[in-house]
Amino acid sequence: MVAQGEAREQAGPPTGRTIELVLLAFAAVLVTGALILVEANQEQTLTIDLLLIGAAYLALLVGAHLAVRRLAPYADPLILPAVALLNGLGLVMIYRLDLAKADRAVALGNDLPTLLWPRQVAWTGVGLLLFVAVLWVVRDHRKLAAYAYTAGFTGLILLALPGVLPSSISEVNGAKIWLRLGIFSIQPGEFAKILLIIFFAAFLVQKRDLFSTAGRRFLGMELPRARDLAPLLVAWAFSVGVLVLERDLGTSLLFFGIVLVLLYTATERVSWMLIGLSFFAAGGFVAYQLFGHVRTRVQIWIDPFADFDGAGFQIGQALFGLGTGGLGGTGLGAGRPELVPFAESDFMLSSLGEELGLIGLAAIMVIYLVLITRGLRSALAVRDSFGKLLATGLAFTLALQVFIVAGGASKLIPLTGLTLPFLSYGGSSLVANYALVALLLRISNAARAPLPRRPAVPLPPIAEAGTELVERPS
Amino acid sequence: MNTPVRRIAIAVMAMVLLLMANLTYIQVVKAGDYRTDQRNQRVLLAEYSRQRGQISAQGQVLARSVETDGQYPFQREYPDGPAFASITGYYSLIYSAGGLERAANDVLNGSDDRLFTRRLSDLITGRDPSGGNVVTTIDPAVQQAAYDALSENGYTGSVVALQPSTGAILAMASTPSYDPNPLAAQGARTQQDAWAEYTDADPPVLTNRAIQEIYPPGSTFKLIDVAAALESGRYTPESQFTAASSITLADTATPLQNFNGNACGTGRTASLRDALQRSCNTAFAELAEQLGEQALRDQAEAFGIGTEDIAIPMGVVPSTIGDIESTAALQQTSIGQRDVALTPMQNAMVVAAIANGGRLMAPYLISEIQGQDLETLDTTEPDQIGQSVSPGVARTLTELMVNNENSYQGEGKIRGVQIAAKTGTAEHGVDPKSTPPHVWYVAFAPAENPQVAVAVLVESGGDRNNLAATGGAVAAPIGRAVIGAALRGSQ
Numbered sequence: 001m002v003a004q005g006e007a008r009e010q011a012g013p014p015t016g017r018t019i020e021l022v023l024l025a026f027a028a029v030l031v032t033g034a035l036i037l038v039e040a041n042q043e044q045t046l047t048i049d050l051l052l053i054g055a056a057y058l059a060l061l062v063g064a065h066l067a068v069r070r071l072a073p074y075a076d077p078l079i080l081p082a083v084a085l086l087n088g089l090g091l092v093m094i095y096r097l098d099l100a101k102a103d104r105a106v107a108l109g110n111d112l113p114t115l116l117w118p119r120q121v122a123w124t125g126v127g128l129l130l131f132v133a134v135l136w137v138v139r140d141h142r143k144l145a146a147y148a149y150t151a152g153f154t155g156l157i158l159l160a161l162p163g164v165l166p167s168s169i170s171e172v173n174g175a176k177i178w179l180r181l182g183i184f185s186i187q188p189g190e191f192a193k194i195l196l197i198i199f200f201a202a203f204l205v206q207k208r209d210l211f212s213t214a215g216r217r218f219l220g221m222e223l224p225r226a227r228d229l230a231p232l233l234v235a236w237a238f239s240v241g242v243l244v245l246e247r248d249l250g251t252s253l254l255f256f257g258i259v260l261v262l263l264y265t266a267t268e269r270v271s272w273m274l275i276g277l278s279f280f281a282a283g284g285f286v287a288y289q290l291f292g293h294v295r296t297r298v299q300i301w302i303d304p305f306a307d308f309d310g311a312g313f314q315i316g317q318a319l320f321g322l323g324t325g326g327l328g329g330t331g332l333g334a335g336r337p338e339l340v341p342f343a344e345s346d347f348m349l350s351s352l353g354e355e356l357g358l359i360g361l362a363a364i365m366v367i368y369l370v371l372i373t374r375g376l377r378s379a380l381a382v383r384d385s386f387g388k389l390l391a392t393g394l395a396f397t398l399a400l401q402v403f404i405v406a407g408g409a410s411k412l413i414p415l416t417g418l419t420l421p422f423l424s425y426g427g428s429s430l431v432a433n434y435a436l437v438a439l440l441l442r443i444s445n446a447a448r449a450p451l452p453r454r455p456a457v458p459l460p461p462i463a464e465a466g467t468e469l470v471e472r473p474s
Numbered sequence: 475m476n477t478p479v480r481r482i483a484i485a486v487m488a489m490v491l492l493l494m495a496n497l498t499y500i501q502v503v504k505a506g507d508y509r510t511d512q513r514n515q516r517v518l519l520a521e522y523s524r525q526r527g528q529i530s531a532q533g534q535v536l537a538r539s540v541e542t543d544g545q546y547p548f549q550r551e552y553p554d555g556p557a558f559a560s561i562t563g564y565y566s567l568i569y570s571a572g573g574l575e576r577a578a579n580d581v582l583n584g585s586d587d588r589l590f591t592r593r594l595s596d597l598i599t600g601r602d603p604s605g606g607n608v609v610t611t612i613d614p615a616v617q618q619a620a621y622d623a624l625s626e627n628g629y630t631g632s633v634v635a636l637q638p639s640t641g642a643i644l645a646m647a648s649t650p651s652y653d654p655n656p657l658a659a660q661g662a663r664t665q666q667d668a669w670a671e672y673t674d675a676d677p678p679v680l681t682n683r684a685i686q687e688i689y690p691p692g693s694t695f696k697l698i699d700v701a702a703a704l705e706s707g708r709y710t711p712e713s714q715f716t717a718a719s720s721i722t723l724a725d726t727a728t729p730l731q732n733f734n735g736n737a738c739g740t741g742r743t744a745s746l747r748d749a750l751q752r753s754c755n756t757a758f759a760e761l762a763e764q765l766g767e768q769a770l771r772d773q774a775e776a777f778g779i780g781t782e783d784i785a786i787p788m789g790v791v792p793s794t795i796g797d798i799e800s801t802a803a804l805q806q807t808s809i810g811q812r813d814v815a816l817t818p819m820q821n822a823m824v825v826a827a828i829a830n831g832g833r834l835m836a837p838y839l840i841s842e843i844q845g846q847d848l849e850t851l852d853t854t855e856p857d858q859i860g861q862s863v864s865p866g867v868a869r870t871l872t873e874l875m876v877n878n879e880n881s882y883q884g885e886g887k888i889r890g891v892q893i894a895a896k897t898g899t900a901e902h903g904v905d906p907k908s909t910p911p912h913v914w915y916v917a918f919a920p921a922e923n924p925q926v927a928v929a930v931l932v933e934s935g936g937d938r939n940n941l942a943a944t945g946g947a948v949a950a951p952i953g954r955a956v957i958g959a960a961l962r963g964s965q
Contacts, residue, residue, distance in 0.1 A: 265478040308513055316513070322500045323508025324516045336516045358501040365490050376483045380476050388475050392482060399486040403493065412496040 152199030329357025641835030692900030695810030
């Protein structure tokens, strides 16, 4: 099998692997450059160690590249470099914030804070291992459809688990989304996200005809039949459950958004979208009426400076940071992103925006856009419906998550707690997103690989073919 | 299913465009507002990393930034902290700034427009941007004398010394004071501890009593009564008033007594000159009733009382003579009680105007703005803000004040120097009869060619913690010491 692939690689259409390697090297150079800037601005000294760190990062990426070359040779060549650049910039920023926090602790005479960057490096390693493992285990994405119900069930359990477990195990900073497992903690919701997308994609492909069955026509749209609304209602109920039990606006919003987009993609019906959005509006209105934490979020969204010393402090500081950065930024390591609480996770956007400026953020958004559109492109190109739905779901998850987090940190929409994929500090998010990207690469590999040629069944020479007499039935 | 996927791709691009549009609004349109917002510490942090200009007085450095190996490249130092804290104020990373550090911040941090060309050349030559220097009008010897005189005795009080001809502030002391150095420390803990100590201190140390507190002026206000009387043209120093030791306030049963219940001299009436010298309350109550509220109010305003926007450049709290609801209130007002309340700065302005032929000069603390290389960029021109009294009335007032000073007892008289003065002893508090009074001494010298005008205030009788404290006994020696220091410097 492997030998066959390599043999085909030499003869067949271009795989794009060389482009990928060059781009990965470019990403490693950019990340090393960023690290040098941070060191120059923060410590005023440069050591050869920086180049070694850069080289080590490149080595890690080359490892991932070799795995892709071996396991998914036709995979999209832009996806992995985009991920590598985002992950690397995130690491540099987390390291930079560690330096600032350590300085602050020294100035205040406090104990040194736990350094976050070594953990994030470790999580990056774990993420890359899972990345390779997924590519290794999932040789054909279509096989995943067979485990749809298992995936869905596991996903639901993972999603619901922190909500029902006692707060001592599951609550950190007011959000009940954690599983504290001794030395480290994970957010099972990040993994549930992928499992549920697999389930929904398979489920919708199976029952596609059902959901496409026309109900009544209304305003030129065909409405679905009432009884077909059940899956949407279940998803909606789960989103509300997450919101209530886990106090996690972000995951709730993300989960519901994905289900809606998958329904729309599977049925090609705009009416699903509108029904879903009205459900969302209703849910949002009820949540606003019932829950204080939702109301607070909306109030600080409308005017963070009204309560600057209280609830509005974080978003207010983030806006100050972004404004101080301006068009060109203060330069990496030369700003004060650490003034924003959670600058390394939920507010990664303002940290990057302060030091890299609007120009830097625009570049980062373009990298995300490349990553997402390459995912959607694979969805267009792959031939099976399940693959299309799965790739759309995975790519759109990234898009929606970026929108929710970046929009929240820049006061475009109310603030919800989520991480910027690959950039923010957070092990679960990083590892889960590496698995997500592995699946996207697997689907893109299927989309770009040449169609397996049917082994030509040798036809017997005409002379040797038996002659058959065909008698007209009388 | 490809159509929905394409539409989703378009939706994703729209989402990113929306994000970028919003970020453009924040980072370009609103950037200036956010960058300069008071609550944005980033600006202060950036300033902290840059060499701030120095504050000096006649070549003596009051505040400077020196290079260190600490967390920030520069450390703010106040070589003679407490004595000059009422001038320099403080500069703290956590607690912002006070005094000149706050009021002249634009110059010191280099963002003032007068430093614009310098900033531009810094940018081109790549020189580290640094702030401009502030040269004060302070005479360090006078300031030190004022601070020492107050603090040696442990007084809570204030001294202001002005140059009458210009309004230049020669000294502005307030005690008890504080050391601004710990507030400028690089370690946050040091700053926090110092701040906690200073804000909890009783009496308060961070208040600059010279310009931020108002006190009843007591008998020093009688100078304004006399000025109003002489300006009206209906009175001379020889005009006669009651010498009774006690009268009843108009339309009330409340008695108004002279100090210690003394009669004003031996006769039935006393001249205005004697009444001022003996500070007879009953005589001034009669005068005020005759003058009327408007005349007194106009005269007070002509000396600057009630002016809202005096800035030296620190803002001076407006002084007031109150609402004066009745004739009885007017009579109490005339002896500097009831609702009359003046800053020591205002009281110094009154005597400085008398010393300056009636010309009221705006008090100012900054004489020069310099660039980093000590090149003068701007000089403050003296500014006359009014004519308090005519030159003739000023001369008469001077003569009466000389008469006062020559009758006063007390220590510290300077041989060969003729001082013109007035003392004051002001009741205050909820139970004035059993609270030691605030004591005042306002003066200028030499009477014939005034070089310095001072106002001394000591809260609650100073160390003579009894009801017998008077301006003459407690405040006058301080005033004379300050005048002595000022005249030594100018000779």
